[in-house]
Amino acid sequence: TMGWLLFNGRYWEEGNEQEALQRAGHVVESRLRILDRKCGNTPEHNRLRRRLEACCKCSAIVGMLKLASTFLGVEAARFDANPYHLNTANGVVDLLTGKLVPHAPDQYMTRCSNICYNPDAESELWTATLAGFANDDSELAGYFQRIGGYSCCGDVSAQKFYYFFG
DSSP: OOOOEOOOOEEEEEEOHHHHHHHHHHHHHHHOOOOHHOOSOHHHHHHHHHHHHHTTSSSHHHHHHHHHHHHHHGGGGTTTTTTEEEEETTTTEEETOHHHHHHOGGGGOOOOOOOOOOHHHHHHHHHHHHHHHTOOOHHHHHHHHHHHHHHHHHTTTTTOOOOOOO
């Protein structure tokens, strides 16, 4: 079991029971604020407010988390499952299409690069390095470029291991 994972806006990160309790408490408190904003001082409002205040008790929040864990569970295999999705600082890149999409909890990413994806970026250093490796053979440089791309994804179906020395 993985325990509690908390979405931080870009990816799911390992949390702990204390953080989960705090977030659950914040949910109940936010519902209280919404109730107070939307409802006047009516008997129904007061009845709902008392019920929500009872949910703010530690034992109620612990019970809420215990109940939630039975139906909010996600299989570990769903996380980081697409080998062609690369999570970057500004979104998730589909390595097959080059398309960037916004971060979303339902992508189930648990890692993220600190680098922003820029599809128009060019690197003179990378191009020169490839040319140097390939001794200015553009076909060989393209091959090295594909090896670099292959190493960025989690697809191992080619069953190749690249070892560079020197």
